Amino acid sequence: MKLNDETLRFIHEHCKDDVRNLALQAPKYPGVDMPVALTQIAGRQAAAEKIPSWYAEEGILYPRHLSLEQCSSEATARYKASIIPESSSGTLTDLTGGFGIDCAFLSPKFHHVTYVERQEVLCEIASHNFPLLALNHIRIENKDAIRHLQEMSSADWIFIDPARRDGHGGKTVAIADCEPNVAELESLLLEKAQHVMVKLSPMLDLSLAIQDLKYVQEAHIVSVNNECKELLLILGHNTVAAENIPIHCINLQMKDGRNTEPTGQFFTFTREQEQSSPSEYTGTLDKYLYEPNASILKAGAFRNVACIYKVKKLHPNSHLYTSGEPIKNFPGRSFRITGICTLNKKELKSVLGDLKKANITVRNFPSSVAELRKRIKLSEGGEVYLFATTLINEQKVLIRCEKI
16 A cells, blocks of 8 residues: 555554544545545544554554454554563464454464465555564564464464454354354364464453353453453363363453553453452441442352452342452452442432432343433533442342442
């Protein structure tokens, strides 16, 4: 993809402008390849938050919106690289290259890397970008993933990111809903590599995925700022019983969108540990309230987290916890309780007073956030947090908190 000088100059001069307004001005710039220019400006603006180290490199080319929207963020790509042991410095094949974010951040761990992508335009973009990023050891293959897998020599690691078959953003619950179907390819993948990293949609059912694949060694549920972003499964040549597979729950925390290091909250457990952990319930709220992060909620580590951090659960289905003393480093959000009430008007008035706005969360409660907000007439925001939930005695309550 070669851009003429006038188009390059236009991109540089308008890199922070509103793309929709620029599109309306297209007739004023006959020498500018406007569709390409607008794609590059929109891509660079998106990269400021999603891929900050690439944003700093002005020469990077960006794909159309869908490819950029579907690609990993820099934070999750760096986390993937942290999974690879330092001793694995051999060969990597990325069968679903896309925009190349994962391939780029995984590649420094390997001496030889192959990027495979069936869309020619994405291969052209990767061929331009990788040398700019000093990633000259990545070989580009414009080929179908399955065909390349069948023909390739053995590698130390394979990375694969199957796409959802539902192109309309519908819920994807099984590996069979993805293209290619990794369950059908599992034997061939492990015939070609010692280890396989599979990136899956966060909407996928983790238990079903572990059932569908025979050689899962470990699972990683990755969230960023408490929003679940992806599931990662590591396949290998040993069989691990489903109840003994380590499940890593990660919540990467970004500051102003620019913290690119994989730091945050980390919690690891197995299904066996979850099943054998005692869980203590309480009908009385203590001074502090805890909500596990999105990765732990996705993984279902409800009993194990209570056992390890010595907190009491409010209800089997509420997934909120309480303690009399503050718990340091709890993997989620921690709050100080300042009031509790039912939806009785008198109690609401006593606990909420003249409150105008609050952050509302619903856990095991018959009303939605929107319904509850309308009923108690509170707008969104502020420093107050309200949890609508059910206690062990089935009483429906509102818990007023402040963050700690």
